[in-house]
Amino acid sequence: MEKLNTIMEFKNNIDTNLLIDILIAIGIFIIFKILSSLLSYVIIKIFNMKVKDNKKIKENVLYKPLKRIFSLIGSYIAISFLKIPEQPMFWITKIFRICLIITVANALGNCLTPKSKLMKRMKENDKITTNNKATDFIGKVIRTIIYIIAGFMIIFELGYDLSGIITGLGIGSVVIALAAQDIAKNLFSGIVLLFDKPFMIGDYVKIDNIEGTVDDMSFRAIRIRALDNTLVTIPNNKISEGNVINYTKMEKRRYELDLLVRPDTNIDKLEIVIERIKEELINNRFVIEDTINVHLNNVTDKGININIYLYTKIVDTTEFLDFKESINIKILRILKEENIELVNNYNVIKMK
DSSP, X not given: OHHHHHHHHHHXXXXXHHHHHXXXXXXXXXXXXXXXXXXXXXXXXXXXXXXXXXXXXXXXXXXXXXXXXXXXXXXXXXXXXXXXXXXXXXXXXXXXXXXXXXXXXXXXXXXTSTTSHHHHHHHHOTTXXXXXXXXXXXXXXXXXXXXXXHHHHHHHHTTOOHHHHHHHHHHHHHHHHHHTHHHXXXXXXXXXXXXXXXOOTTOEEEETTEEXXXXXXXXXXXXXXXXXXXXXXXXXXXXXXXXXXXXXXXXSEEEEEEEEEOTTOOHHHXXXXXXXXXXXXXXXXXXXXXXXXXXXXEEOSSOEEEEEEEEESOOSHHHHHHXXXXXXXXXXXXXXXXXXXXXXXXXXXXXX
16 A cells, blocks of 8 residues: 555656646746747847837848747747657757758848848948849849758758768769850859949940840840840850940940032032031030031042031930931931032932
């Protein structure tokens, strides 16, 4: 009977101790759960002292990950009080570490998304970055590195041999590099273009024999909207190897026109035409006056050449074409009014 009482007493003591441990564990979990919001708020507030709005602090990209981290720590400490056997506790510790790695990696990755506050500040700071696409690319590269490191840490936690995996990746990377040389060339050329900035989206450019407005830029190719509205895709490595003319970057554009009039044209009339053309150009507000040149350039048996060239402040391609059209019409009107006939390979072009 005594032995039975001793066993029952021992059992009651075990149940009591287990119950106390469970209650302590629950208490620890609840305390960390409650404090996780406060601790996350305080940490973010320390680094954002100027922010007075509580809502903005809670909308911070690190607020939720910090709460998860404190909740994970609380859960792990709570479980530790339950005196779980060694083998299950070993795997619980592994799971805790893996969850912690994933949470931290996710938090750091979220700080580098295009919409994050950090990336927006980088885009606004001209001293740090070159343009938005370059900044976004840098963010993607860093996020990728973070996730790769996190992946290796998880593999290590699971007990796999990293040296064998790294060796395998080394061999695999060689195969991939050999199979995707064009992709690599376009990628690195794209990075160079984004940092060098020979043109931006919306610029009017000429690349070799292709001319048009830059419609889109990526790390593989750019797309140009040609004058006939077709969309031309050019790989980045071709752009880096070719000649690029950016008309949008020009501070002024050159207008030039050669007129060939009949060789028997009256000299007095020619002088009048030249003076009238000069006067017309001087009165045009888009023409840079000190660049106007209208001269009788050459005389041959084919005809008399009048050369006209000038510079205009207009650099936009569409506006420049309108400007050229306006000047050409005015010159043709002057020729018609003065009865001056143009010739082309001995054929007289009569002005109507």
